[in-house]
Amino acid sequence: MTTYFTGASGTTFRSGSVAGTGGAPFSTPGTTNAQQPTSPPPSGEPAGPHGVLEWLQSEQARHYEGKWVLLDEDRDVVDSDDSPGRLLERHPQEASPLVVLVERSDIQLAV
Amino acid sequence: MIEVEMAATGSLGVLQGRSLRTTVLVDSGADVTMLDGGLATTLGLDLTDARYPRDVVGGVGSGGVPVATALVKMSLCGRWVDVPVNFTLQPMTNPPLLGRAGAFDALVISFLHRQRVVLGAAARGATRSR
Numbered sequence: 071m072t073t074y075f076t077g078a079s080g081t082t083f084r085s086g087s088v089a090g091t092g093g094a095p096f097s098t099p100g101t102t103n104a105q106q107p108t109s110p111p112p113s114g115e116p117a118g119p120h121g122v123l124e125w126l127q128s129e130q131a132r133h134y135e136g137k138w139v140l141l142d143e144d145r146d147v148v149d150s151d152d153s154p155g156r157l158l159e160r161h162p163q164e165a166s167p168l169v170v171l172v173e174r175s176d177i178q179l180a181v
Numbered sequence: 182m183i184e185v186e187m188a189a190t191g192s193l194g195v196l197q198g199r200s201l202r203t204t205v206l207v208d209s210g211a212d213v214t215m216l217d218g219g220l221a222t223t224l225g226l227d228l229t230d231a232r233y234p235r236d237v238v239g240g241v242g243s244g245g246v247p248v249a250t251a252l253v254k255m256s257l258c259g260r261w262v263d264v265p266v267n268f269t270l271q272p273m274t275n276p277p278l279l280g281r282a283g284a285f286d287a288l289v290i291s292f293l294h295r296q297r298v299v300l301g302a303a304a305r306g307a308t309r310s311r
Contacts, residue, residue: 119193119195122193122195123193126193126194136260136261138188138196152256152259153186153200153256154186154188154196154199154200155186155199155200155201155202158199158200167196168195169195169196170193170194170195170196171188171190171194171196171254171261172194173194174260
């Protein structure tokens with residue numbers, strides 16, 4: 071079996087072959103505690119590295135929606151990519167890289 | 182089977198650990214994605230932490246499997262979406278499974294059985310419940 075997964079543009083970006091079919095369907099009480107990263111964390115959780123919340127709320131951050139961004143200690147953008155793996159491969163010298171995913175703003179919240 | 186990249190994030194979407202790529206079986210019969218617990222370490226997740234609830238899950242033709250559940254980011258059809266993952270606490274004997282929770286909420290998936298093809302596309306403006 072061939073698997074084609076396409077992005078929003080309709081271009082194929084994944085392909086592969088199936089080694090088997092089916093698989094045991096597992097059942098769990100699945101719960102999703104999704105949160106908007108740009109929202110302040112709930113009380114009791116760490117607020118994240120200093121200055122990150124402010125940067126995420128900045129106009130500059132909106133230019134990187136959907137991307138992973140490498141920030142320096144001054145919270146300036148060093149680099150960005152769709153893939154955190156590729157991003158870190160380009161900066162192997164970073165001992166403690168600060169990489170943030172900028173959430174897309176077109177996510178609709180169903181109340 | 183599809184290849185996906187995944188990553189764990191902490192507060193504010195800050196990357197923990199490293200991202201990783203793995204091949205998963207798209208399984209519409211699975212409620213929740215299931216991966217080998219060994220991958221969690223690479224992602225920077227400490228499954229012994231109480232924030233990751235433990236459970237024992239069962240599947241057709243299998244006994245109970247102890248798991249710890251964590252929310253990870255997964256790149257699906259060009260979008261990073263939150264996907265709850267059951268990480269097995271013992272070596273996984275089944276192939277990694279991409280289950281419905283989180284993943285199928287964000288995608289439009291078509292199984293073209295006769296052509297033996299799976300098509301997937303990101304749903305525009307994925308809906309998230311709270």
